[in-house]
Every structure is written in structure tokens, then in C-alpha cells.
Amino acid sequence: MVFKSLGVILLAGLLGLAGCDSDEKAPAAESGKVDAENPDLQTGDISLALTSAQLDWVGQQIFRNECAGRFQCLVHWNDGEAFPSLGIGHFIWYPKGVEGRFVESFPALMEYMEQRQVNIPEWLRALEPFDAPWSEKAEFLAVDDSPRLAELREFLAGTQGIQAEFIFRRARESLGRIVEAAPDDRKSDVADRLEALSQTPGGVYAIIDYVNFKGEGLSSTERYNDQGWGLLQVLLEMSGSPDRNALGQFREAAGTVLTRRAENAKDPIERERWLPGWLRRLETYKEPPVFKISE
DSSP: OOOOOOOOOOOOGGSSSSSSSTOOOOOOOOOSSTTTTSSSGTTTTTTOOOHHHHHHHHHHHHHHHHHHTOGGGEOOOOOTTTEEEEEETTEEEEEETOOOOOOHHHHHHHHHHHTTTTTOOOHHHOOOOOSSSSHHHHHHHHHTTTTHHHHHHHHHTTHHHHHHHHHHHHHHHHHHHHHHHSEEEGHHHHHHHHHHHHSSSHHHHHHHHHHHHHSSSSSSTOOOOTBOSHHHHHHOOSSOTTTHHHHHHHHHHHHHHHHHHHHSSSSSSIIIIIIHHHHHTTTTTTTOGOOOOOO
């Protein structure tokens, strides 16, 4: 498992997510807020800031997006995919011998949990190499009601806070790389759009969820017809003044990018089954009413 350069981030409230493991040793941040005053949370001039209540909402929203909040869906194998998806973020885990185009994330999550001293099931910790132990969906379904998978689901249900913390870190740490990867004449546009999105809870949620959902847009393998579909591509697709309804612009641009991906895909399942769900997910990219600030 590989996950480099991780410091400890203490996000108050995340461990209060439903089903969170009380054995996780993560004291609350003193201020209850993740903000630009903490240099560990800065990427150039862009920072992601949420209160503990907002972070709690983001983690639960991602769980609803990926799993509809369903326990059974915490370990799942989608039709048309060569790998299982696990946890509240449906982290990808490749079986032995599978070299997929998508960035694998479950091993990185487990490495992060080890660093956070989470009690990981022994059979999971002992896997060497750390590949998904089912070669195909039929093999997975044959053991779907086994004690081992029940234990895995319980483990993932009980570590939702750590998973949300991991998702937050991945998005936050990607911002500088995303700006750097933009064409030279578009770097300032990308930075301005990230800055505008980072100013509201809904915008931060959109950044975090989209990176978990479709990636940063930096991997050369995550392309159809040489066109990517990650956060970088959405930011480049956005138009209009960066300080005018940035979240609405982001939703519209993401819809364009995901529709283009589905149209470029060889497998019709992306157009016929997956795209409608992707577009519905984008509809959640709004300011949560409870956190709206009066003008």
C-alpha cells in the first residue's frame, strides 16, 4: 500500500458521523474549524474551510451519493466494472492482475487508516500483495453473505469519519497539482475558479465530492479520445466571471464534461445507465440550506 507524505489532520465533528468507531483516537481540533490559519491546510492562496457541522454534512452527503446511505452498499461490485468499490466513497480496489484506467484508492485509504492507528481486520491487514481477494464479480457474489464480508462492512460502517477525513485530504492536497497541470494561459482561470468555489460550504463540498467521484483529472489513463473528466477538466470548462455563481457554473460545466465522457465511451452502459445518475448527483452541488448565510 502506498500513500506518501501524510501528516495528521484533526477534523472536529467528522468522527461524529453515524456509525463512527469510538476507538478511533482522534481528538477534536480546538477551534472546531479547518481554515486558512492552519498552514497545513493551504495550497498557495486556496484553502478549504468548513466548520465541524459542515464537514459532518459533507461526509454524510458523499455516503448518500455513493451508497444511498445503505449498509450493504459499503462493499459492492457494480455491473460493467472489473473491481469492487468499498466504503462511503466507493473507493476502488483492483484484483490481482487487473490494470484499470481509473486511479485505485482503497489501498491508500488503508494506509491512511494504519497511520491513524485504526483497528483494521486482521485478514485485511495480512493480505500480501494488497489486492482485492476476488478475481471477478461472480466470485465476489458467491461470498457476499460470508462472515468475512460482514466484518468488512461493519469495519467500513464504523470508520466513516476517517474515510471522510481521507476524502477531504485527497481533495485538499490536489489543488496545487491541478492548478500546475493547467495550460500556462489558463492557470489563473483555474486558480480563480477554485478560489471562488472554496468560499462557500457548497463549493467546498462540490470540490471534495467531485475529486472522490471522478478524480483530479491528472491521470493520463483517465481519458477517452484523449479527453479527461476530472476536476481539472470541469474547471477549464467553466465560463463566466469566477465570482458570479461559481457553484452554478461548476454544475453546468461538470454536466458537459460527464456527458462528453459518456459519449466518448465504448461501452454503452455509460450513456444508458450511468450518465443519468451522474447528472442527478450534480444536482446536489448546492449550498446546504442550514448553512446559508443571509446577505
